[in-house]
Amino acid sequence: MGDGGIMTASESTVALLAELAARGTDEENWYTLPPKAYCSEEIFELEVDRVFRRGWMNAGHVSQIPEAGDFRTVDMFGELLVVSRGRDGEINVMSRVCPHRWMDICQGQQAGNVPSLQCPYHRWTFSHDGELRAAPEMEETPGFDKQDFGLHHFRHEVWEGFIWVNLDGQAPSTADLWGPMSEQLQEYGLADWSIVSSTAWGESAWDWKVFIDNGECYHHIGIHDDTLEPVMPARRAVDLPDNGEYTLLYANGHDDVLVPADDGEVDFFSDDPPVAGLNPQQRRGLGLAYPLPNYVIALMPQYAVWFEVYPLGPGRIDLTTHIMLPSDLVDAPGNEERIAGHVASANEIHKQDIVVCEGVQRGLEAASARPGMLCHLEGHNRAFAKWYARQISTA
Numbered sequence: 001m002g003d004g005g006i007m008t009a010s011e012s013t014v015a016l017l018a019e020l021a022a023r024g025t026d027e028e029n030w031y032t033l034p035p036k037a038y039c040s041e042e043i044f045e046l047e048v049d050r051v052f053r054r055g056w057m058n059a060g061h062v063s064q065i066p067e068a069g070d071f072r073t074v075d076m077f078g079e080l081l082v083v084s085r086g087r088d089g090e091i092n093v094m095s096r097v098c099p100h101r102w103m104d105i106c107q108g109q110q111a112g113n114v115p116s117l118q119c120p121y122h123r124w125t126f127s128h129d130g131e132l133r134a135a136p137e138m139e140e141t142p143g144f145d146k147q148d149f150g151l152h153h154f155r156h157e158v159w160e161g162f163i164w165v166n167l168d169g170q171a172p173s174t175a176d177l178w179g180p181m182s183e184q185l186q187e188y189g190l191a192d193w194s195i196v197s198s199t200a201w202g203e204s205a206w207d208w209k210v211f212i213d214n215g216e217c218y219h220h221i222g223i224h225d226d227t228l229e230p231v232m233p234a235r236r237a238v239d240l241p242d243n244g245e246y247t248l249l250y251a252n253g254h255d256d257v258l259v260p261a262d263d264g265e266v267d268f269f270s271d272d273p274p275v276a277g278l279n280p281q282q283r284r285g286l287g288l289a290y291p292l293p294n295y296v297i298a299l300m301p302q303y304a305v306w307f308e309v310y311p312l313g314p315g316r317i318d319l320t321t322h323i324m325l326p327s328d329l330v331d332a333p334g335n336e337e338r339i340a341g342h343v344a345s346a347n348e349i350h351k352q353d354i355v356v357c358e359g360v361q362r363g364l365e366a367a368s369a370r371p372g373m374l375c376h377l378e379g380h381n382r383a384f385a386k387w388y389a390r391q392i393s394t395a
């Protein structure tokens with residue numbers, strides 16, 4: 001409570017979120033999150049504690065570190081992480097802060113393959129599982145024991161081929177949270193997909209929640225009216241059941257673009273056949289999967305677009321988009337042209353989304369901005385708002 005018993009802006013935002021968390025997603029009159037939740041430093045600090053450090057943050061994909069000795073650096077919420085694969089093939093997620101005197105042991109390197117991780121400052125050398133192997137001159141230092149100075153490990157899990165880190169170490173397992181979604185997505189076999197092309201968009205001027213909000217298909221009717229709407233009309237989108245820890249929706253293809261396939265099912269608009277084994281829903285629609293909080297993969301019948309998002313602060317994210325294919329299709333004949341086509345269409349759509357995400361963030365920062373009312377085609381937003389409100393209002 002602020003001075004004189006008056007609520008500060010962030011306290012009143014948290015109070016509003018507590019009310020929202022108590023509502024059923026099937027109730028009527030669903031409003032958006034309060035605008036201040038998208039642009040306040042204080043709320044972002046709460047998010048770091050209650051959403052990001054407590055939950056599972058996406059820290060990459062296994063295909064980014066395929067070989068023993070591969071590593072990749074990831075920064076999140078002040079933690080400097082190295083995601084690496086040891087000689088035994090095991091993945092480790094560790095701090096890059098040197099246990100000697102805090103140097104970033106991978107300073108200036110974003111990825112690579114090295115026999116060991118070596119700090120450039122005084123050459124302390126660590127194995128890929130974080131053990132200190134060499135520390136020049138330290139054998140002359142009384143009381144020093146190498147075993148006490150390994151790299152700090154963070155808890156991680158691999159779910160559907162993606163690497164997830166839980167900074168506070170207390171989260172329920174990814175299988176507990178997202179197991180039902182794994183079943184709904186099992187036909188894709190995502191654990192065996194690979195990245196075939198990446199586009200770094202860099203710092204983007206909107207909040208991570210604006211990005212998640214933009215995951216509905218209602219906006220096909222507007223900003224995508226010349227791209228997605230003729231193919232996947234907004235009104236055909238459906239939300240699949242969820243357990244409150246994720247959302248999953250499909251933008252279904254228009255009749256005009258659904259082509260009968262040999263087996264009587266339908267192929268989605270493309271000259272290429274869909275990935276083998278997909279069910280009819282997966283073959284006729286674009287799946288959008290959101291294990292919460294801030295991950296999204298868009299599953300076309302023939303390929304996927306993974307959005308790698310790192311929140312930097314209120315109203316700021318770092319964004320990279322990746323085109324993914326089932327690993328056994330990575331070297332298929334004609335892929336160069338095919339993948340270039342996927343990149344071009346994903347980028348065209350994203351450029352439309354940039355316009356609205358930037359515009360929404362500017363609108364959210366207006367003092368007069370108020371909560372808006374959600375459409376029946378925004379079930380994803382309702383579920384996300386409720387999930388977020390629950391996290392923030394749980395001390």
Ligand code: FES
Binds near residue numbers: 123
């Ligand atoms: S700070 Fe890393 S070896 Fe000294």
Ligand SMILES: [Fe+2]
Binds near residue numbers: 214219
């Ligand atoms: Fe969009």
